[in-house]
Amino acid sequence: MRIAFLSDLHANIHALTSVKRFLQENPVNQVIVVGDLVGYGASPGPVIDFVKREGWPVALGSSDMRVAMELGGSPDRRGIADQVLSWTREVLMPEQVEYLRRLPPGGRLMTPVGRVRFFHGSPHDPETKLDLMAPERQLEELAEQLGARVVVVGGTHVPFVRTLEDTVFVDPGSVGLSLNHEPGADVAIVDCSGRKPKVTLHKVTYDFASAAFDVMAWNLPPLIADVIRTGKMGA
Numbered sequence: 001m002r003i004a005f006l007s008d009l010h011a012n013i014h015a016l017t018s019v020k021r022f023l024q025e026n027p028v029n030q031v032i033v034v035g036d037l038v039g040y041g042a043s044p045g046p047v048i049d050f051v052k053r054e055g056w057p058v059a060l061g062s063s064d065m066r067v068a069m070e071l072g073g074s075p076d077r078r079g080i081a082d083q084v085l086s087w088t089r090e091v092l093m094p095e096q097v098e099y100l101r102r103l104p105p106g107g108r109l110m111t112p113v114g115r116v117r118f119f120h121g122s123p124h125d126p127e128t129k130l131d132l133m134a135p136e137r138q139l140e141e142l143a144e145q146l147g148a149r150v151v152v153v154g155g156t157h158v159p160f161v162r163t164l165e166d167t168v169f170v171d172p173g174s175v176g177l178s179l180n181h182e183p184g185a186d187v188a189i190v191d192c193s194g195r196k197p198k199v200t201l202h203k204v205t206y207d208f209a210s211a212a213f214d215v216m217a218w219n220l221p222p223l224i225a226d227v228i229r230t231g232k233m234g235a
Contacts, residue, residue: 001111001192002027005118005172007034007154009051010063011041011088012176012228014214015185016050018206019175026202028189032107034154034172035061035120037100039081040224041176042214044088048096060103061120062127062155067092068100080221087220111192114149121155129155132162132169143167150190150197159186159201168197176211177224183208183231 004023009016023031033056038044040063051058063081067088089097105126106119120126123146130153132139143151143164152170158180159173173186180186184203191198212225227233 001029003030003032003109003111003116003190003192004028005032005034005152005170005188005190006056006175007120007172007186008036008061008157008174008176009033009038009041009047010036010174010176011038011044011047012185012211013041013043013046013050014208014211015175015204015206016047018204019185019187020050020054022185022187022202022204026189030109031056032118032152033058034118034152035059035103035126036063036154037061038067038085038088038092039063040084040220041211041228042218042220045092045096047176048092048099052099057107058103059106059119060100060126064100064103065126068097068103080223084220084224087218108148111150111197113192113195113197115147116150116152116190116192117146117148118152120153122153126155129153132160132171136164139164139169140167143169150192152188152190159188161188161199161201168199170199173201177227178203178231179227179233181230181232183229 122128157174160171172188175185187202215225
């Protein structure tokens with residue numbers, strides 16, 4: 001049983017369509033999105049419609065929640081993020097906003113290696129990021145509480161895997177706005193068919209120039225276009 005985990009799509013339809021082609025060439029049994037369909041990128045509506053058509057399970061992300069619930073700014077979210085989320089609310093159709101509003105905070109599924117749990121930030125709050133570099137005991141206790149062999153979270157935009165005892169923690173990175181200093185769309189594939197889960201991280205190339213052009217065409221912050229082209233924040 002092979003599961004592809006995607007996270008932080010961030011309204012980048014160019015990246016998402018390339019990921020779909022990648023998954024057609026590298027078949028999996030299930031595709032799961034760990035939140036943040038919208039935010040930053042220039043194609044929030046097309047990305048929502050794409051994921052709906054595919055029927056992929058989606059967990060509520062922090063950007064999704066802020067758009068759907070029309071939450072105001074917070075001290076640590078002023079600036080570019082709130083500017084783009086405000087624009088996103090204006091361009092989405094009511095049914096697309098309602099789709100975001102109905103997203104669950106996370107999900108679970110049983111596999112041959114045991115239970116898989118996924119959520120964007122923490123089990124009950126998409127805005128509270130889970131620190132995968134936390135002390136071992138802290139993460140082991142969380143795994144025990146969740147009863148999970150695989151825990152998948154998003155939000156950092158940097159692919160990461162950490163194995164502790166019998167549990168694997170995965171951050172797939174970001175499809176639409178990767179920050180690991182290499183442009184491209186991040187995909188994590190978890191193979192749950194053996195005795196232990198095996199994780200492979202992939203970087204999918206896409207038309208960065210077109211994605212960056214769309215950002216500029218909509219008069220969104222130029223920094224977003226720079227990140228799309230470089231895979232890093234700032235020089």
